[in-house]
Amino acid sequence: MSSDSLPENDNRPSRTEAEQAVRTLLRWAGDDPTREGLHDTPSRVVRAYEEFFEGYETNPRSLLERTFSEVEGYDEIVLLRDIRFESHCEHHLAPIIGRAHVAYLPRSRVVGISKLARVVDAFARRLQIQERLTAQIANTINDVLEPHGVAVIIESSHECMTTRGVHRPGVSMVTSSMLGVFRTNSDTRRELMAMLNRPSACEY
Ligand SMILES: [Zn+2]
Numbered sequence: 001m002s003s004d005s006l007p008e009n010d011n012r013p014s015r016t017e018a019e020q021a022v023r024t025l026l027r028w029a030g031d032d033p034t035r036e037g038l039h040d041t042p043s044r045v046v047r048a049y050e051e052f053f054e055g056y057e058t059n060p061r062s063l064l065e066r067t068f069s070e071v072e073g074y075d076e077i078v079l080l081r082d083i084r085f086e087s088h089c090e091h092h093l094a095p096i097i098g099r100a101h102v103a104y105l106p107r108s109r110v111v112g113i114s115k116l117a118r119v120v121d122a123f124a125r126r127l128q129i130q131e132r133l134t135a136q137i138a139n140t141i142n143d144v145l146e147p148h149g150v151a152v153i154i155e156s157s158h159e160c161m162t163t164r165g166v167h168r169p170g171v172s173m174v175t176s177s178m179l180g181v182f183r184t185n186s187d188t189r190r191e192l193m194a195m196l197n198r199p200s201a202c203e204y
Pocket of ligand 1: 089090091092093094158160161
């Protein structure tokens with residue numbers, strides 16, 4: 001499966017079927033879906049799912065297709081830091097909340113920075129494991145922009161670890177994907193780490 005392929009949607013259930021499934025889970029939790037407070041819960045949950053998982057409707061590659069080449073020979077690292085994202089773990093449907101740092105070393109073309117954040121969202125708003133999320137973002141930028149290198153670092157907290165199972169709040173998971181010069185050139189990687197560790201100037 002390539003990094004941007006969308007799942008088959010032929011068997012997508014109807015909204016009514018999805019709401020019925022929520023009623024089943026409410027009963028499974030031990031409650032009564034017909035009581036007043038839960039009356040609109042199935043439709044709210046189904047709408048929330050549309051928002052949580054809207055990434056399936058986006059082709060991340062197409063977000064990067066418009067590039068700018070008039071960059072006056074700019075050939076240094078471009079880094080977008082602290083991109084907050086919300087995702088859901090594919091094992092428990094529990095939230096994963098974190099921050100992504102996305103860097104690339106352009107080969108002649110740059111992309112609007114908001115597009116990097118939208119690529120993060122396009123993959124985050126799907127059922128994920130953090131390792132794959134990290135690799136998909138890096139591989140897509142690498143494939144479409146063909147830069148000298150791409151680096152993606154993600155730190156996040158997994159609600160499936162904090163609110164269930166081992167119940168360990170305060171644990172963060174860090175993953176990274178380094179491609180091209182970020183993998184092969186330790187000076188470039190060191191420069192990236194220095195940029196990441198610099199205090200943020202964005203108080204505004
Ligand atoms: Zn999980």
